[in-house]
Amino acid sequence: MMSTDVYQILGIDSSADSKEIKRAYARLIKQFRPDTHPVEFGNIRQAYEIASAQYLHDLASQPQTRDDQAEPAQPAGHAAVEYAPAEQGQLADPEPVPAPPVARAELPVMEFLVQLSQLAERHEEQSAQQLTLAFLGRLNAYSLDECSQIELEILNWIFTFRHPLLLTFIELDRYYRWTETQGFSLREFSPGEVAWLQDFRQLAYDYQQALSQKNINLSTVHSRLPGFLLSKADIAQRKQWQRRCDELNLAALKTYFKPPPASSYAITREDIFFSLFPAGIALLLASATKLDIVSFLVAALAFLVTLAARAVVIPVLRLLVKYNQVTYRLRYFIYIFVAMMFFHGADYVLKETADRHSMQRQALNSMQQPALHDESPVICNQQEKREAPVYPDESRRLGEEGKVKVKFHVDMSGAVISAEIMESSGFERLDNESLRAVRRWCFVPPKREFYMVAPFSFRMDSPADHMGF
Known part of the structure; x- marks a missing residue:
């Protein structure tokens, strides 16, 4: 040649x-x-x-100027x-x-691996990384056969040691290009070894990125953020780390990340923020007329119900939909039914709030307007008293007839504090007489305030002095 x-x-x-x-x-x-x-x-x-x-x-x-320029051939x-x-x-x-036999006493690889093992037990990844860079910088002083033997010993340590160092592997893989060439100087890797090294490299890069970002999920990062304010991404990252460590049979590396919540229905930051919206809406609706303790209780109830639905009910429904074929086929009908119930309840709350506001406004206006007929003060004395309205003489003479529905509000003393026409007869005199009678009603003091509707029917053939209902 x-x-x-x-x-x-x-x-x-x-x-x-x-x-x-x-x-x-x-x-x-x-x-x-x-x-x-x-x-x-x-x-x-x-x-x-x-x-x-x-x-x-x-x-x-050539003339020798340095003693270390000559290198033995073998x-x-x-x-x-x-x-x-x-x-x-x-x-x-x-x-x-095979490579020629090399006396291990002449190579520094065993001492290097012992130091790495000691650093791994103390989780000193950065120190091991600096040690590896310094060791790789000295490999040029050895022959190819010696370098091959060193590479083989390092690989054996990585495959067999139950706590290999992640940052150290990144530097070694950059130097030897194991995952890139899928082999080393003596032979190619088996498919199982290739898959293991690639998964381990991904684990190492994830850890390196978490260190650079000072991720709160790392066990070495102290954070004042309580566990229930974790995001879904934080919990998913912790679970993914645990799963990858189990797949690679490297249980010791699990301690690098904080463990995920033990509960399958953990409350996350997104759940709390989402639950604040219906709580705020409920507070606005409940305090449309008056901001009191009841408004805050309604808002708190809306917050807890939404939080429970997101943390427990929705995950359970997803499991049922996933594992039950009947539920899976009817899932869209279930979603539509839940949405209809939600909007129906919201419409009911809005209507009741509007009615309450209207009744209180009507009561305020009635206090400022003159009395319709005899408006002497009403004293209930915790007794029930309900007089029927009187058919106005002028309405009889003019032949005015009709039906009236009056909606009224009773407070905890049993008195009617407000009343308004819900359905008019078409004649002002009949409506005003119905309001006058209802405003003078008394009830046995109830346990809580309530609303009622009283219907009246004015007919020419009814008694001249009063109307029943």
């Missing part, structure tokens, strides 16, 4: 030094492996040995290995070519 062909095979210039020759060889053997490309691997290995020997020869022929204690290019078409041994 000509020297020119040697440098062409390695893809370097003939003036390349020892480090450039090693880098070119390491790059090529990751692409042309002995088990998949035996011919190319043999040629590359032979070109590497020839280029290294030529570099040492040229270095020896480390002490290593046996020389002969590689011959395989003929085209000849079946080659599919087994990978």
